[in-house]
Amino acid sequence: xxxHRPGRTPxxxxxxxxxxxxxxxxxxxxxxAAGFEADGKGLRGYHYRLLVTLEQWGPSSQADLGRDTGIDxxxxxxxxxxxxxxxxxxxxxxxxxxxxxxxxxxPQGLDTLLALDVMVDRTQEAVLAPLTAAQRRQFVDLMSRxxx
Amino acid sequence: xxxHRPGRTPxxxxxxxxxxxxxxxxxxxxxxAAGFEADGKGLRGYHYRLLVTLEQWGPSSQADLGRDTGIDxxxxxxxxxxxxxxxxxxxxxxxxxxxxxxxxxxPQGLDTLLALDVMVDRTQEAVLAPLTAAQRRQFVDLMSRxxx
DNA sequence: CTACCAATGTTGGCATCTCCAACATAGGCG
DNA sequence: CGCCTATGTTGGAGATGCCAACATTGGTAG
Numbered sequence: 001x002x003x004h005r006p007g008r009t010p011x012x013x014x015x016x017x018x019x020x021x022x023x024x025x026x027x028x029x030x031x032x033a034a035g036f037e038a039d040g041k042g043l044r045g046y047h048y049r050l051l052v053t054l055e056q057w058g059p060s061s062q063a064d065l066g067r068d069t070g071i072d073x074x075x076x077x078x079x080x081x082x083x084x085x086x087x088x089x090x091x092x093x094x095x096x097x098x099x100x101x102x103x104x105x106x107p108q109g110l111d112t113l114l115a116l117d118v119m120v121d122r123t124q125e126a127v128l129a130p131l132t133a134a135q136r137r138q139f140v141d142l143m144s145r146x147x148x
Numbered sequence: 149x150x151x152h153r154p155g156r157t158p159x160x161x162x163x164x165x166x167x168x169x170x171x172x173x174x175x176x177x178x179x180x181a182a183g184f185e186a187d188g189k190g191l192r193g194y195h196y197r198l199l200v201t202l203e204q205w206g207p208s209s210q211a212d213l214g215r216d217t218g219i220d221x222x223x224x225x226x227x228x229x230x231x232x233x234x235x236x237x238x239x240x241x242x243x244x245x246x247x248x249x250x251x252x253x254x255p256q257g258l259d260t261l262l263a264l265d266v267m268v269d270r271t272q273e274a275v276l277a278p279l280t281a282a283q284r285r286q287f288v289d290l291m292s293r294x295x296x
Numbered sequence: 297c298t299a300c301c302a303a304t305g306t307t308g309g310c311a312t313c314t315c316c317a318a319c320a321t322a323g324g325c326g
Numbered sequence: 327c328g329c330c331t332a333t334g335t336t337g338g339a340g341a342t343g344c345c346a347a348c349a350t351t352g353g354t355a356g
Contacts, residue, residue, distance in 0.1 A: 025173035056158035
């Protein structure tokens with residue numbers, strides 16, 4: 001996976017945040033995709049985000065999962081169907097609000113999440129490799145501000 | 149355009165560089181897409197990257213353009229065909245290396261590029277809005293290091 | 297209480313970006 | 327001369343992100 005062999009990056013681009021962000025995303029997404037691929041269960045970023053969110057806040061509605069993960073309602077539906085067919089989550093109708101589904105993480109779902117965590121952490125290391133520890137802290141700080 | 153109303157971002161995600169990068173990319177890409185859309189010529193990021201690169205280094209082969217922009221050869225071909233049909237670039241066979249195309253920016257292509265530059269610059273401002281001037285410099289510096 | 301409005305889950309579709317495989321052609325190099 | 331590589335092209339694929347439309351369900355304003 002050769003993410004942009006640096007040919008000759010034009011001046012107009014090389015300092016533009018949108019360009020830097022898009023290049024960093026390309027690299028980071030490729031590394032993550034390779035990690036998920038190596039894992040072999042056919043899961044992708046959307047599934048991981050959903051598992052993480054369920055572990056953090058427990059049973060949630062699909063709409064909440066969408067807001068928490070930044071995934072569109074329709075894509076939440078599709079990803080959950082896949083997770084459900086793998087036995088990693090369960091869906092049931094909320095008895096108090098019949099229009100709502102309550103999604104629950106299964107024990108197998110938690111196991112899978114913990115295994116993926118290891119891979120994801122290794123990927124962070126690979127992405128941040130060029131930075132010192134202090135620079136990494138700065139990076140996380142600045143990126144967090146950017147998303148406020 | 150509501151890019152991730154911050155529902156409740158899980159702790160596992162909120163400090164992970166890959167997560168931050170993907171969220172920043174989603175926002176930045178959406179802003180850029182809106183800008184291209186408003187511009188109305190049906191151009192997208194690939195076209196802009198190619199125009200910029202041609203302006204910077206003059207006539208180039210498609211393979212060089214691909215390396216410079218991080219765009220796959222096949223996608224360069226498609227995007228150039230669109231730019232050519234709009235009269236923004238010209239393609240001709242290199243007389244010295246008949247397997248190679250030399251791509252040239254037309255005057256209309258330059259005009260279009262300059263107009264897009266204005267929009268793209270405004271977008272940088274929108275993306276970096278939450279940061280101070282000093283933080284913006286830090287951000288560009290750290291992101292550049294990340295891509296070395 | 298009723299009528300309207302909002303939220304939810306679902307289906308289906310679309311655009312962009314990225315990458316890959318295969319092919320024919322043309323040059324370079326042993 | 328024969329092999330290997332670079333180039334341009336075609337066709338395909340997957341991941342991400344969005345949007346529209348719909349039926350259902352709840353809440354709320356009148």
